[in-house]
Amino acid sequence: MHYHIAANGLMLLHLLFILFAVGGALLVLRWPRLAWLHLPAAGWGFLVEVMHWPCPLTRWENHFRRLAGEQGYAQGFIEHYLVPMIYPEGLTPGIQLGLGIGVLVVNLGLYGWVLHRRR
Numbered sequence: 001m002h003y004h005i006a007a008n009g010l011m012l013l014h015l016l017f018i019l020f021a022v023g024g025a026l027l028v029l030r031w032p033r034l035a036w037l038h039l040p041a042a043g044w045g046f047l048v049e050v051m052h053w054p055c056p057l058t059r060w061e062n063h064f065r066r067l068a069g070e071q072g073y074a075q076g077f078i079e080h081y082l083v084p085m086i087y088p089e090g091l092t093p094g095i096q097l098g099l100g101i102g103v104l105v106v107n108l109g110l111y112g113w114v115l116h117r118r119r
Helices: 002-023 025-030 032-051 056-067 077-086 093-118
Strands: none
Touching: 002 025, 002 032, 002 056, 002 093, 025 032, 025 093, 032 093
């Protein structure tokens, strides 16, 4: 029971981290000091997607799922939970590169807007 809760908690944390990495610059509009947390998160999100690195949160979630008697999953968080909703045919390297570039473009645009508003 506790392992199941831990796995689901990590899944939620993972989703929140992804949302923060992609759109956290919107929070920086309100709280500029948050940029010190957001920029590394966005950079990590970009690198994980572009370099095809495994995310440690996925590994930990699978570990807790197995301890709970559940089956883990072989692919990453995005491929397991989000891709079936967005890209039903699966994640290709081109789509993964696009996602990484999308994170970069969205954040560059948002930070450009933040800098423009501060002037």
